[in-house]
Amino acid sequence: MPTELTSAQQTTIPEEEVEFATSASPLHTARLFTWRGELYRAIPEPGLPMWNRLTGTGLLQELIDQKYFVETVATDLKLAEAALVLKHRRIPFLSYPYEWCSAAFKAATIRFLELNIHLASEGLATTDVHPWNIVFEGTTPLFVDYGSFVPLEQIHRADFINQFRSQFWYPLQLMIKGHGRLARTLMQEYSQPIQEDELPGSRYLWRRCWLKLAKRFGHTRLGRGAQRLARLNRFHLQRQPSTETWVSELQRWKRRVERIRLPRQQTFWSHYYAEDFPDHQKPESWSLKQKTVADLLQELKPASVHDLAGNSGWYSLLAQQSEAQVICTDNDDIALNQLFQRQQSNSSITLAYLNIINPVGPHGTIDAHGKRLYTGVDERLKAECVLALGLTHHLVFTEMFDFPFIFGALSQFTQRDLIVEFVSREDEYVKTWWNDSYDWYTLDEFCDVAREFFEVVDVRDSSPAGRYLVVCQQKRNR
Ligand SMILES: C[S@@+](CC[C@H](N)C(=O)[O-])C[C@H]1O[C@@H](n2cnc3c(N)ncnc32)[C@H](O)[C@@H]1O
Structure with missing residues (x-):
């Protein structure tokens, strides 16, 4: 992993010149900050084993080279309470997820799943399951949150999938059904992702059907059978699957997203350039x-x-x-x-x-x-x-x-x-x-x-x- 050297003597960043982008909550394990117009991350001492793991195997460089992760280098800069200071390349235009067009949202969703498939093979995952850690450079979605990388065993995989539904799958479902404006509005409430019962129609209710049947039919044969299935379903969701099962679950989701057909409805302006888009080379x-x-x-x-x-x-x-x-x-x-x-x-x-x-x-x-x-x-x-x-x-x-x-x-x-x-x-x-x-x-x-x-x-x-x-x-x- 290359290290950016600032000068012959190591530079100490004056704390008063730094502007942190996140709070000092201990949950933020790699705080993002700006200094002299550049973007950095402060890695505290407990974060060093993860740094060594990501760089020792060459994984971080691989993620950067394959455009999964934003270009990042270690620096020799010093900042109080940071054992290591990383520098990220700045992306020219920062667009938020609710500003992405549906084609971009789909591409970001696929990329996020691919990143986690890649990480899983090295025993890692992203602890955050939302699109706010992704930034578009042109049409390339780049993951930017270094602090989100954690060992795979630290995440609850059923929670991961539930968050994935709320943060990626449901907005995408709304967008492809022509409810893009609704999805954009709901996504602005960052901390309150879309719930399945906020989607028009009732196609997701089947996921709760065993529980519903069990409640409705109580101690009858049908009720007891449904209860057993509901318990089995909960047990299945709470069990941590093997890495292999996890990877195939992510791959299954990736195929589902790839199969999605983007909206094709005709809007007032969608055909503006249909017949008049002259060749830029002529x-x-x-x-x-x-x-x-x-x-x-x-x-x-x-x-x-x-x-x-x-x-x-x-x-x-x-x-x-x-x-x-x-x-x-x-x-x-x-x-x-x-x-x-x-x-x-x-x-x-x-x-x-x-x-x-x-x-x-x-x-x-x-x-x-x-x-x-x-x-x-x-x-x-x-x-x-x-x-x-x-x-x-x-x-x-x-x-x-x-x-x-x-x-x-x-x-x-x-x-x-x-x-x-x-x-x-x-x-x-x-x-x-x-x-x-x-x-x-x-x-x-x-x-x-x-x-x-x-x-x-x-x-x-x-x-x-x-x-x-x-x-x-x-x-x-x-
Ligand atoms: C006549 S086309 C012009 C396209 C291009 N700028 C050109 O000159 O060839 C007008 C464009 O303005 C967009 N537009 C209309 N009202 C808008 C608004 N309130 N905010 C952003 N874009 C808008 C339409 O979607 C449409 O693509």
């Missing part, structure tokens, strides 16, 4: 809008791009070509799934479900620094350049936004530039929505409001006719 087939955005990305050279309301990501894929770190967000799960599946082989674009009208703010309890436990989406999904294309006229004519609302909503996601499309009254759709009460809806007014938020505002032609790209920039030396 600029001659691009529209004026596509060419202009490509030129602008060349000029602005942002290190990161947030393609907001990006649908299935034509512009995200364009930005990826210029080697920017890219996140594509939209409030259409089906459109995001199309992008997820399209870029499985080239997986650097991160995806997240985001409704620009109702972005999820900081939530959860307040920590020792007075901060909410879960940060708002604007803090996690910021980029140097935001693209907001084909969106603002919908916000004006269907969501009753005005221009200050639009720039307020969009500017919170950019660290520097915004490329936003203005669709004028001449456009074929806007023409049918416009009436006299929208006399303020002009390109000049749009640019005037843009200047209240940005220092440089410039206009380029877009396509079809009557559409414009408004390029908003902050001064570079800020």
Whole structure:
């Protein structure tokens, strides 16, 4: 396992410069903290045998190489009460499980099971059975909680499966039945996972049927038989299975998840790019809008791009070509799934479900620094350049936004530039929505409001006719 050396002399991290991400509860055996913008973990003395076990067998490096676990190195840094300080690589965009599209949620579920199959063969497991320890880098789900690795005999395997149902299987069931919004809302209550009776329909009730029959038929022959079966079932659940049985149980779950068919229903925007998704390698087939955005990305050279309301990501894929770190967000799960599946082989674009009208703010309890436990989406999904294309006229004519609302909503996601499309009254759709009460809806007014938020505002032609790209920039030396 490589060790990152800081200097000839070992550096002691001043405690007052450290910000811990978790409480000091003894249950947190490897506390995560930030120091000088980097992510670390403090391993106390009792955690060293597990470190030696994971590194001695080469297992941790194997997990990192096979992209199960986030890149991690040991350091020679010193922090009070830590016997060892580990450093994790930072993932560019942090999306929470309730923001994953259903294709991503399925991929994360499979990966989690595979990780546990892998760990079981070495006599280990993850003590936490939830998706909050998984972070997406592009389309790759990476497990990030070093503190979750424990010896297999320490976990109660029936509890593990019950938690797995609540935290992975039930949300997935809701998503694939088209109840994605319900799943997302319920998942925000991190500490209260979904229960089986919260699922629509009663297909899971059979799991309790023996107990029910036993109660109903009491001392009759049928009741006694049911009681025996209920006892047997409980005994079976409480028995710790052999490693072999455990691995085949996990493999069975993995096959069940793999068989899941993602939702295919038609949404309002799911076919937006169906017939017009020109080849990124053939600029001659691009529209004026596509060419202009490509030129602008060349000029602005942002290190990161947030393609907001990006649908299935034509512009995200364009930005990826210029080697920017890219996140594509939209409030259409089906459109995001199309992008997820399209870029499985080239997986650097991160995806997240985001409704620009109702972005999820900081939530959860307040920590020792007075901060909410879960940060708002604007803090996690910021980029140097935001693209907001084909969106603002919908916000004006269907969501009753005005221009200050639009720039307020969009500017919170950019660290520097915004490329936003203005669709004028001449456009074929806007023409049918416009009436006299929208006399303020002009390109000049749009640019005037843009200047209240940005220092440089410039206009380029877009396509079809009557559409414009408004390029908003902050001064570079800020
Ligand atoms: C006309 S398409 C534009 C797609 C792409 N940006 C482009 O210009 O080619 C509009 C997109 O906005 C998304 N959208 C609409 N309302 C939204 C909202 N409130 N939050 C996030 N996305 C939204 C739709 O799902 C759709 O994918």
